[in-house]
Every structure is written in C-alpha cells, then in structure tokens.
C-alpha cells in the first residue's frame with residue numbers, strides 16, 4: 001500500500017508543483033538558505049528575499065566572509081533574525097571545518113547552528129538525494145490523516161507514529177522530490193481547515209477522509225495564550241529622519257524605536273523619561289499619535305506611539321548641541337548604538353516588526 005501511495009503522491013507532485021526558485025537549483029547552499037528562510041515564513045514572502053540574499057552572498061564562503069551587520073541587513077523585513085545569525089555562524093563553520101562544502105548526512109548537518117532535525121533531513125534529501133524523513137507540522141497533518149493516527153499536534157506519541165511511517169515512505173526513488181511532495185501536499189491541498197480532498201492524490205487511501213472527519217486530525221493542542229502587555233514607542237523625528245536604537249531585549253542585534261513598558265507608568269511620564277534618557281532635555285513628547293496591537297508568539301502587545309520633534313535648531317537653542325552627538329553620548333552609556341535614519345535606510349537595517357508598523361503609520 002505504501003509504495004502505491006508514495007507513487008501517486010510523487011506523480012501528483014511532479015505534475016502540479018509550484019515553480020519556486022529553490023526548486024530550480026541543485027546547489028546545496030542555495031537549498032539550505034531556502035530551508036532556513038522557510039522556517040516560520042510563508043513561501044510567497046520568502047521568494048524575493050531568497051533571490052536578493054543569494055545575489056548578495058552567492059556562496060558559503062561569501063556568506064562566511066560577510067560582516068554580521070550586512071547579513072542582518074539582507075535579512076531585514078524577514079523577521080526572526082536569529083535564523084540569519086545562525087546561518088552566518090554555520091557558514092563560517094562550513095568554510096572553516098568542511099572546506100566550504102555543506103556536509104551531506106543529517107547528524108553532521110544537525111551539528112551546525114540553526115539546523116534542527118527537520119531542516120537536516122530536508123537538506124539531506126533535497127540537496128543530496130538521501131532517504132531522510134523530514135517531519136514538520138505539515139507532514140504530521142498529512143500523514144496523521146492518511147493513516148488515521150490519533151493524538152494532539154504536539155504529542156510525542158503522534159510524532160513517533162508519524163516518524164515511523166515517514167521513515168518507511170522516505171525509502172524509494174527520488175527522495176528529494178518525495179520530501180517536497182509531502183510538503184506541497186500539506187501546503188496546497190491537505191490544508192489545516194477544509195482540506196481539498198477532491199484534488200488529493202491520496203484520497204482513495206485516506207483514513208480521515210473515509211471517516212468524514214479530516215479536520216479532526218491531528219487533534220488541536222491546548223492553546224497557549226499570549227501574555228498581554230503595553231508599551232510606549234517614542235518616535236523622535238528630525239525632519240524625515242527618525243531615531244532608532246539597538247534593542248537590548250535582542251542583545252542589541254536589531255533596531256527599534258526607543259520603548260518603555262507601560263505596566264508601571266503613565267504614558268506621558270514614560271515618554272518624558274525616555275526623552276530625557278536619550279537627550280537630556282525637558283522637551284515634551286506628544287501623544288498618543290497612534291495605538292496599535294502587535295502579536296508575537298509569547299505576547300499580545302498594545303503599543304502607544306508618542307512623538308517628539310528634535311530638529312537641530314531646537315536643540316541648539318535648548319542645549320547648544322546637535323541631537324546626533326547627544327544621542328550618541330547617551331546610547332554609548334547604555335552599551336548600545338543609536339542612529340538617525342531616513343526611510344530608505346530603515347529598510348536596509350534589521351528593524352523590529354513593531355517599529356516598522358509604527359514607522360509605516362508615521363511616513364504614510
């Protein structure tokens with residue numbers, strides 16, 4: 001049964017696959033970059049970033065030699081910057097310890113920063129034609145439905161049962177295409193809700209379809225409720241330029257508008273405290289100019305944007321020193337960095353998503 005099923009899914013994939021740039025290459029490095037970008041990011045978003053990143057860093061060695069700030073700038077807008085930092089560190093390891101060639105077997109791949117079990121199996125099968133089972137949420141959904149395997153999406157029991165079947169099915173011709181076929185089926189047909197069973201190459205053999213309840217596989221895991229929180233963002237402007245600082249919550253690796261928690265302070269007070277921290281003036285920030293929500297995996301933030309106009313003239317009158325020098329002095333004291341940037345340059349920096357949202361409102 002498994003062999004027939006595998007053949008049907010593979011044939012369907014070869015006839016229906018989407019044309020994606022990483023499917024047009026055999027270069028292991030390019031495939032690796034695509035797999036890392038596709039972690040936590042949608043295919044449609046990744047395409048443009050993938051092409052730009054490979055134009056900037058066409059080889060492992062080019063990436064290994066790059067400055068981290070340039071790698072992060074090339075990743076700007078894609079989010080989850082830890083992926084870019086790990087990719088960069090892994091490229092340096094590959095250049096140093098593997099003569100610039102990506103290892104082929106999953107255990108050695110897994111030893112590289114940012115490569116977990118799934119990514120190692122995906123690279124080994126797609127780039128090197130190894131029979132390796134890449135199991136992620138998509139594959140768990142597809143195989144739990146086809147085989148009628150019960151359990152919550154995150155349960156170890158279900159994962160083990162899926163892995164056992166996935167490993168068996170990974171044996172056979174075209175291992176790379178097989179890995180992508182399962183992914184493609186999960187992404188375009190066997191959708192989390194309302195799967196398109198009428199278009200599915202596995203429909204005749206699918207236990208969940210026969211039972212008439214595909215949506216119930218896998219069972220939903222108990223939802224983790226993100227914590228609510230309130231923060232103020234200070235939008236300091238000098239004409240069209242805005243003031244950004246490196247984010248201490250992200251080891252100063254990304255840029256953000258200065259922010260403060262509103263849990264313990266009133267907004268006006270928090271805004272004044274931020275203003276004094278960076279400029280040592282009694283300027284009065286105004287706000288809120290905008291209020292918006294921004295959800296992350298762990299938090300449901302409400303952001304208030306307060307603004308402050310800090311043109312050179314104003315500063316000369318108030319303190320006799322330009323804002324850049326003052327800001328640099330203040331930020332140096334906090335072991336971070338600060339910059340005044342215009343709209344164009346913002347998009348070349350790794351900037352936090354909440355700040356991009358605030359700036360979009362300010363610049364529109």
Ligand code: SF4
Pocket residue numbers: 142145146189190191195196197198200201202203204206207208209214
């Ligand atoms: S028949 Fe439906 S539920 Fe079963 S694998 Fe195909 S799309 Fe998913």
